[in-house]
Amino acid sequence: MSLTRRRFLAMSGGIAALAALPLAIAQPAHEVEIAMLGTARGERVWFAPLGIAVAPSTRVRFVNRDPGNSHTATSYHPANFERTQRIPDAAVPFHSGFLLPGDTFEVVLDAPGVYDYYCLPHERAGMVGRIVVGTPETPGWQGAVVETDHAAAALPSVERILVHGQVMPEEAA
Ligand SMILES: [Cu+2]
Numbered sequence: 001m002s003l004t005r006r007r008f009l010a011m012s013g014g015i016a017a018l019a020a021l022p023l024a025i026a027q028p029a030h031e032v033e034i035a036m037l038g039t040a041r042g043e044r045v046w047f048a049p050l051g052i053a054v055a056p057s058t059r060v061r062f063v064n065r066d067p068g069n070s071h072t073a074t075s076y077h078p079a080n081f082e083r084t085q086r087i088p089d090a091a092v093p094f095h096s097g098f099l100l101p102g103d104t105f106e107v108v109l110d111a112p113g114v115y116d117y118y119c120l121p122h123e124r125a126g127m128v129g130r131i132v133v134g135t136p137e138t139p140g141w142q143g144a145v146v147e148t149d150h151a152a153a154a155l156p157s158v159e160r161i162l163v164h165g166q167v168m169p170e171e172a173a
Contacts, residue, residue, distance in 0.1 A: 031059045034073070034129065036099065036119070038066035045069060045122045047129035051156040051167040054109065056134050061106045064099040071127070072096050072120040073105055081120070088113030088133075088142040095120075109133045113142040114158055130155045132162055 032054055038045040045066065054060065062073040076086030077093035087093065088111045096105035098120075109115060112134030119127035134141055143158055156167040 029054070029058065031061060033061045033063055034131075036062060036064045036066055036069075036071040036073070036127075038069050038071075040068060042069050045071070045119065045125055045127045046169045047073075047119075047127065048168055049129075049166040050154075050169045051130045051132070051161040053132045053135075053161050053165050056112050056138065057108060057110050058133070059106055059108050060131060061104055062096060062099065063104045064101050067101045069122075070098045070100055071122065072098055073107075073117055073129075074120050075115060075117045083118075086114070086116035086145050087111075088115070088140075090140065090142070091115065111142075112138040112140050114145050116145060116155060126154050128155060130158075130161060132158055135162060 032052060034052065035048045036045075037048055047062075064071050073094070073096040074080050074083075075091075075093045075095065076083045078085060079093045080095050090111035091109065091113065092111075094107045094117075099105055109131060110133075113132075115131040115133065117129050117131070132143070136143055145158070161167055
């Protein structure tokens with residue numbers, strides 16, 4: 001079974017599950033910020049929010065607000081260090097490069113669907129995030145993701161993100 005086929009099957013179930021839920025992004029912002037954060041000694045690192053719902057063509061600004069570490073925002077895609085694709089087929093993969101404390105990286109997400117991303121040096125420490133662009137009703141939605149990756153298992157569900165608008169790390173478990 002191809003990746004595309006599996007994504008389609010998962011997407012179909014997701015649409016059915018979401019049909020009755022109130023969604024939180026009635027008034028979409030044109031810009032959102034996702035902070036890169038960490039404890040003083042670097043024992044824990046994370047993106048905040050961990051999951052966020054945005055409208056298509058929202059500008060997402062990653063800001064490294066961790067004074068003690070460099071981070072990246074890197075979409076799961078074969079073009080980025082041969083990771084499994086976890087962004088819509090129509091999306092352009094993004095990779096911020098290493099952001100020093102205070103640095104920012106911006107990306108405009110046009111294609112609807114689910115974007116999973118990670119921090120290159122901290123992926124195995126669980127520094128991952130999820131952006132949901134649009135809803136299952138948005139034309140071109142490709143919301144399915146294949147949730148087999150270990151780090152990605154820490155991500156909140158698409159349904160949870162759509163209902164709440166955003167999910168902070170403490171709530172994700
Ligand atoms: Cu990091």
